[in-house]
Amino acid sequence: MMTSFYSRKDPIRYEGPSSSSELAYRWYNPDQNVMGKSMRDHLRFAVAYWHTLCWPGGDPFGGDTFQRQWHHMADEMAAARMKADIMFETLVMLDVDFFCFHDLDIAPEGKSLKEFNANVTEIAKIFEKKMAATNKKLLWGTANMFSNRRFMAGAATNPDPDVFAYCAAQVKHCLDVTKDLDGANYVMWGGREGYETLLNTNIGHELEQAKRFLSMVVEYKHKIGFKGPILLEPKPQEPTKHQYDYDVATCYAMIASLGLQNDVKLNVEQNHAILAGHTFEHEIALASALGVFGSIDINRGDYQSGWDTDQFAMNIPEMSLAFLEILKAGGFTTGGLNFDAKIRRQSIDPDDLLHAHVGSIDACARGLLIAAKILEDGKLGKIVDDRYGKWNEPKNQAMLKGKETLDSIAARVHAEGLEPQPKSGRQERLENLINSYI
Template sequence: MSTGFFGDIDPIPFEGPDSRNPMAFRHYDPDQMVMGKRMEDHLRFAVCYWHNFVWPGTDPFGGQTFDRPWFPANNMELSRHKADVAFEMFSLLRAPYFTFHDFDVKPDHDSFADNHRDLMEMRDIFAAKMQATGVKLLWGTANMFSNRRFMAGAATNPNPDVFAYAGALVKSCMEVTHSLDGENYVLWGGREGYETLLNTDLAQEDAQMGRFLNMVVEHKHKIGFTGQILIEPKPQEPTKHQYDFDVATVYGFLKRHGLENEVTVNIEQGHAILAGHTFEHEIATAAALGIFGSIDINRNDYQSGWDTDQFPNSVSEVALTYYYILQNGGFGAGGTNFDAKLRRQSIEPDDLLMAHIGGMDICAQALKAAAAMIEEGTLPDFVRDRYAGWQSAEAQAMLAGERSLDDLSARVLAEDLQPQPVSGRQEYLENIVNRYI
């Protein structure tokens, strides 16, 4: 049933690359087969609740620019209307999944009991809408950064009562996610970090965060939730330094607290850039460490030093994203969540649709390019051949700890080893990538 917010727009069709219809997909054809799998099943698109239906268009120097009929959503009537519009949008885009924070979908009360009551009501509303539309939940998460009680962190807060409150929030939101058959649960430590070392005990806060995450994992198993627990790395903003700086930092934290086999990562392109990495670096690192889970797709403005959360618009950037995801066997339970928002001057309702149409088309083009690179085999074959020497018996013995430095020295002297460099052919490989863009 139409809410009227988007006018008389029909569900977005696929019309092919020659289409000039701004309300049609040119490249995203959900049923197109790519490497033996439907495109929809490869990409697993999700539309987020927060940027689309909560953010009012503010920035550090300006106030609200979006005029939405459910703002300020400070009562359940407006929250229900917001849900009506959200699921209409998911259906128009034919998006298979959505994502949300508890804070996004209901009023925010001082009382935990009131917040829990309203979240349970929205859970039931979501369940009915999911059944009616077929839209599924990719993941849920708890907002533990917006309210002033979290100004010094949630799990890492110096006040143990805030730690306890955060634990209650996660319990509530994880159970809602589980009841809605969510496929993952995400923790984003928006304020798990520090502003100054002068008032921070790093060892204490690391111990708190480690115990908190272990409690989350323990509760996952207690309630029978089979989805992934995901951490979303981010280096800074809003804090000066966040403890989940990047994938490698998160892996070190997981190992330190015995969680490397329990928790994976949800990697965002904009956060990777803030950490001084490329998106594909973070994905490849997570895959190599065995903790790759899911992605938030967006981009940053390279002239701004903060997280601008723009919709992807470059096939060349996104193609390598999917190349490394496909090389790792695909998403599994993860997916492509559009953690992206309109520019504050894009104020019309159909701007929400066109932004996602463009982003979904970019991802579809990038997926096809990545699949072609893998199917041709030049790139993976080159890497395999480059490291082929490590398959020899002697090389394997070195890796297995069967050789000492004395052994290596003796062999170099006995065989008069004089290894010669071999070209890495970077430009040749870059040219191959560009062949598919």
């Protein structure tokens, strides 16, 4: 294994809140029991291949700032093998169990899909050996169907059926590879599944394409015996103005229209929640309420920038509210926390990657501990339960379960002379209560 990328050679460990080390976990204690489960099993951290190793540090106004060796190698497969070495060095260094990738992250496209598939397979074989040697695992794989110019008008929703067919072939191979690597999930990320202008768009046709494509992926998942769920990732605004996978509610509408709630779950991201005009915790809570909570891309958006800044999550109060909803949802099964986050383009030292992950891992761990304390204390839960308590009365359960009609309810209201009086929502008191745990 290549070990010269980072200046540090020893894996990062838990040292406790009083540690003075810049590269130690103060709050993330993998073996600590939290509500009957280890912190490691609660959080299921994953390193993102693309931002960690593939992004060169560019933005719309400037190019490569990182100057990584593999970004400039003539032999693209040699560069791919080098990235594989560094990915597993990173996982070992951080004591993180999982990684995630797009097919294009791990191998070059080559001159044809056949060559691309062969390249991906070759690197996957390297992964197999490294996973066995280090006990690291794949949280999920996905296909990059947005970078190449062929996808400029979308992938599954492209008006050209040849692009649709190409995508089907690409996803088939990537799903095969993900299964071979015992991936826990497979993600459908619609990077360009949307439109820019109605003047050249048939929305109904494109939605039918999207639904058929998702159905085919689920059909193939069952054919090959892939046990994990297919994860849709809500993605608003970027890069197209009108994304068909805009938020949790939009994605659920498609899933439910196909009756695929048992096979398709959602991969929720903080940055995307903000771009959709929601809070992170709202999207998690809604996915849970609809029965499609799956996994998390953990990062942070800039509230002053209307684009995907993908910063590392460091906001502990926000993490606390997110983990409150994750724990209420029952926690992760096949999902986890993937660091879909990138260091800033001025953070050019390799060790900056370690500092970013360590800080965000600790922020997540603190959020988990605070959320667990809130739930175990029970004060917030009791207030919410009391607010809805009257629904437990038989006559109100009858309304909820369809045993009453509009006529019968109206008759009862008149007979009882109901005149409901407003009751305080006590928002400020509850915000104070949450701050008392933080």
